[in-house]
Amino acid sequence: MRYSRLLIPTLKEAPAEAQVASHVLLIRSGYMRKVAAGIYSLLPIGLRVVKKIEQILREELIRSGAQEVLLPMVHPAELWIESERFQKYGPELLRLKDRKQADFVMSPTAEEAMCDLVRRDVKSYRQLPLNLFQIQDKFRDEMRPRAGLMRGREFIMKDGYSFHSTVEDAQREYHNMFDAYVRIFKRCGLEFRAVEADTGAIGGSMSHEFQVLAESGEDSIVSCSKCDYAANVEKAELRRQAPAASAPAAAIEEVHTPGKGGITDVVEFLKEPIDQFVKTLVYVADGKSVIALVRGDRDVNELKLKAVIGAEKLELATEKTVFEVTGAPIGFAGPQGRSVPVFADLEVAAIASGITGANKKDYHVRGFHLGRDVPAAKVVDLRVAAGGDNCARCDGGSYRPYRGIEVGHVFFLGIKYSKPMKCNFLDGDGQEKPMVMGCYGIGVTRIAAAAIEQNHDQDGIKWPMALAPFQVEIVTAGKEPELAEVAEKLEQALEQAGVEVLYDDRDERAGGKFKDADLIGIPLRVTVGKRGLAEGKLELKTRGQKEAEWVAIDAVASELQRRVAQALGRA
RNA sequence: CGGGGCGUGGCGCAGCCUGGUAGCGCGUUCGGUUCGGGACCGAAAGGUCGGAGGUUCAAAUCCUCUCGCCCCGACCA
Structure with missing residues (x-):
C-alpha cells in the first residue's frame, strides 16, 4: 500500500x-x-x-x-x-x-x-x-x-x-x-x-x-x-481473620475540630495515624438508614455491605438523612448512641482507642472503642481489598494492586x-x-x-504485530530514482510473501517520514538509502529499539517475512 | 447529575481583566535553496472570535441566556 x-x-x-x-x-x-x-x-x-x-x-x-x-x-x-x-x-x-x-x-x-x-x-x-x-x-x-x-x-x-x-x-x-x-x-x-x-x-x-x-x-x-x-x-x-478485639484503652472524650469534616482534614488537624480513625458512613438500604464503619484509611465495599444487610438497593445517605441520624452535618458522624443498625468492619473492632465523629458540629471523639461504645454493632468484612492485604485463598500470599x-x-x-x-x-x-x-x-x-496504553513511548505507538495496521513500513531516504526502484521491488516481494506492507513514497524529507513512521507505530521498518545501497544493504529497524541492522538486499524480504511470522507466533 | 475549566483560520495558542474592529506558531498553496530524524528564505490563501439577546458611538473583550467540548466526582452490560 x-x-x-x-x-x-x-x-x-x-x-x-x-x-x-x-x-x-x-x-x-x-x-x-x-x-x-x-x-x-x-x-x-x-x-x-x-x-x-x-x-x-x-x-x-x-x-x-x-x-x-x-x-x-x-x-x-x-x-x-x-x-x-x-x-x-x-x-x-x-x-x-x-x-x-x-x-x-x-x-x-x-x-x-x-x-x-x-x-x-x-x-x-x-x-x-x-x-x-x-x-x-x-x-x-x-x-x-x-x-x-x-x-x-x-x-x-x-x-x-x-x-x-x-x-x-x-x-x-x-x-x-x-x-x-x-x-x-x-x-x-x-x-x-x-x-x-x-x-x-x-x-x-x-x-x-x-x-x-x-x-x-x-x-x-x-x-x-x-x-x-x-x-x-x-x-x-479478604481473609476472615478477625483481628483480636482489644480492650478499651481510654475513656471517650470530645475534641474540638472546627471545620474539619473530611477525614484527611481531621487526620492532619489531630496529627494521629489515619488507621486510628473510624470512618462513619450513613447509608440508606431499601429505605432504612444504616451505619457502616471502616478504618480511616479504608473504603466501604458497598457490595459487601449490601450482601450483609440483604438489601436490594443501597446508596449513601443525603446530607439531610445524615443530619436526621446523627444530629450533625456530614463529617462529624459517629456510631455511638445512634438508633440505627451499625455494621463495623473487622479492623474497626481492633482499634483500642479510636477517633470518630461526635455527632455534634465541629467535634470529634477520642478514645472510641467499638465493643464498649457500640455493643450492638455487627462486626463483618466490609471494606474494599487493597494492595498488601493477605490473600483470601492461600496462606502466605498477599495482594498486589x-x-x-x-x-x-x-x-x-x-x-x-x-x-x-x-x-x-x-x-x-x-x-x-x-x-x-x-x-x-x-x-x-x-x-x-x-x-x-500498554505499548507506546514518547515517539508514538508501538503496535503488537498482531494488531498493527501494517506489519512492515518501507521508507526511502532520498529522491534518487534507484531508491524508489529498490523500494518498489521490495514492496512487491513482501506483498507476494503475504506481508502487509506500507511504502512511504511521499515526496517528504527523510526526517519527516521517520517521525510519522514512529508515530504510526508499524513494528518493522526498512530504510532504503544511498549509504546502504552502495554496499547492497538495507537498514532494518524494529519499532522501539535503538539500533538498526544492515541486511543484504536479497535477504530482506525473507528476513522480514520470518520476523513477522515469528512475532505472530507462527514461526 | 454536582464541582471546575475551555470554545478565537485545519491544529496548538495569545489577545479579554483595563471595549476602538484580530495576532503568533504549526499546517496548507506558489517560487527558490535544501534533502537520514519534523530544514531555510520569500510570497500568499484562509477567521460569522460557538450561538442568541443586551449595554455602548463602538463588543473577541462587559452583562444575560443558550449550545458544545474537556477534567474531577457520583454512575456503569
Whole structure:
C-alpha cells in the first residue's frame, strides 16, 4: 500500500481534548477523528486495526464452536419491556421513536434480541447447546464518555450468548469461552489478568473480567503474589481473620475540630495515624438508614455491605438523612448512641482507642472503642481489598494492586433472561424449561486503546504485530530514482510473501517520514538509502529499539517475512 | 447529575481583566535553496472570535441566556 494514497493525517501537536496516551496517539497518528463526545470516525489505518482485532476474535470463537450472526442495532422497545430493562436500564439506554411514535432503543447489549431469535426457532434440547455471537456497534449514552476509545458512547463490541439445556453444560461452555478469551488476548499481544468480578446489573452467579494491565485503567484489581487468585477490588475477598478485639484503652472524650469534616482534614488537624480513625458512613438500604464503619484509611465495599444487610438497593445517605441520624452535618458522624443498625468492619473492632465523629458540629471523639461504645454493632468484612492485604485463598500470599482496562467479560447468566423472555425448550423428559444461558463480551475498539496504553513511548505507538495496521513500513531516504526502484521491488516481494506492507513514497524529507513512521507505530521498518545501497544493504529497524541492522538486499524480504511470522507466533 | 475549566483560520495558542474592529506558531498553496530524524528564505490563501439577546458611538473583550467540548466526582452490560 502506498502511503501517498492513504489518508493518514498526522499532527505535530497533541490535540487539546485528549489526556490519556491512547487517545492522544489515536488522534495524532491519524487513526481516528472525533465527531461528537464519545463518538469517533475511524480512518483507514484505524479501521485496519479494528479489522485485525475482529479477525482474531472470529477465528478463535469459531474454533471454539461459536457461530457468528448479526442482529439489528435498533431494537423494538417491546423486547426490553419484556425483560423489564426498558424501565430499569436508566438514561444510558438511548431510546428513540419512529415516525409512528413507536418506541425503539439503540442496543447497548443484546440479551433480549438474542433470546428472541433463539426462542422462535429453537424448541428442543436436541438443538442445544448453541453459542451465537456478533460483532457490532453498540451505543451507551454514558454520563461521561472519556479517554477516546476507552469509554466511548458508540463503540464496537463482540457480544456472544450461549444457550443450554443444563446448568452443567452452561458451566462447561463458560470455561470453554474463558479459554478462548485467554487465547484471544494472548494473540492480541496484551498483558492481562482474568479476574473474578461482580456480576453487576446483568446478574448471574459466576463472572470473570479480562483486564489489561495499565496505569491509566479505570478499574482497580488485586492479584495474589503467590497463588493465581485475582479479582476486581469490587469483588475481592479478604481473609476472615478477625483481628483480636482489644480492650478499651481510654475513656471517650470530645475534641474540638472546627471545620474539619473530611477525614484527611481531621487526620492532619489531630496529627494521629489515619488507621486510628473510624470512618462513619450513613447509608440508606431499601429505605432504612444504616451505619457502616471502616478504618480511616479504608473504603466501604458497598457490595459487601449490601450482601450483609440483604438489601436490594443501597446508596449513601443525603446530607439531610445524615443530619436526621446523627444530629450533625456530614463529617462529624459517629456510631455511638445512634438508633440505627451499625455494621463495623473487622479492623474497626481492633482499634483500642479510636477517633470518630461526635455527632455534634465541629467535634470529634477520642478514645472510641467499638465493643464498649457500640455493643450492638455487627462486626463483618466490609471494606474494599487493597494492595498488601493477605490473600483470601492461600496462606502466605498477599495482594498486589493493579490498574486495569476491562476488555472482556464472561458471565454465567442462568435463566435470568430466558425465563422472563420465555426462551424455553422441551427437555428429554417432556417438560418445558427455560434455557440456561451464558454471555460473553469483548470490547473491540477498547482493545485497540488498551494495546496502545500498554505499548507506546514518547515517539508514538508501538503496535503488537498482531494488531498493527501494517506489519512492515518501507521508507526511502532520498529522491534518487534507484531508491524508489529498490523500494518498489521490495514492496512487491513482501506483498507476494503475504506481508502487509506500507511504502512511504511521499515526496517528504527523510526526517519527516521517520517521525510519522514512529508515530504510526508499524513494528518493522526498512530504510532504503544511498549509504546502504552502495554496499547492497538495507537498514532494518524494529519499532522501539535503538539500533538498526544492515541486511543484504536479497535477504530482506525473507528476513522480514520470518520476523513477522515469528512475532505472530507462527514461526 | 454536582464541582471546575475551555470554545478565537485545519491544529496548538495569545489577545479579554483595563471595549476602538484580530495576532503568533504549526499546517496548507506558489517560487527558490535544501534533502537520514519534523530544514531555510520569500510570497500568499484562509477567521460569522460557538450561538442568541443586551449595554455602548463602538463588543473577541462587559452583562444575560443558550449550545458544545474537556477534567474531577457520583454512575456503569
